[in-house]
Amino acid sequence: MSDLELLEMAAKAAGIEHVDYDGADYDGKYGLVMVGQHGQHLHGWNPLTDDGDALRLAVHLALFDGAKLFHCRSLERFQNPKATEIERTRRAIVLTAAEVGRAMP
Numbered sequence: 001m002s003d004l005e006l007l008e009m010a011a012k013a014a015g016i017e018h019v020d021y022d023g024a025d026y027d028g029k030y031g032l033v034m035v036g037q038h039g040q041h042l043h044g045w046n047p048l049t050d051d052g053d054a055l056r057l058a059v060h061l062a063l064f065d066g067a068k069l070f071h072c073r074s075l076e077r078f079q080n081p082k083a084t085e086i087e088r089t090r091r092a093i094v095l096t097a098a099e100v101g102r103a104m105p
Contacts, residue, residue: 003048006098007032010047013101014060018045047094054090063096 011018011032018032031046047054080088
């Protein structure tokens, strides 16, 4: 699954609406583009690279049990020796949220 697909599924799980990229040549490198309240402004959302977006996503989906990620098997699937601990944690949050989103109708 590409990063863009992960972000789209994570956004779905969190109930976050974003600009649809179908037919566009966009790989999601900079995250999803969100339409602000009343459609007045656009802003980016990328919990793969933004600590705040990742934390808000984890809290919204209740992925934490105390200070530990509730769904740690996502961390096991992402083994990148060059990634920092925070990068692995952000990815685990997005992978977990994507799994929730994928299971939704």
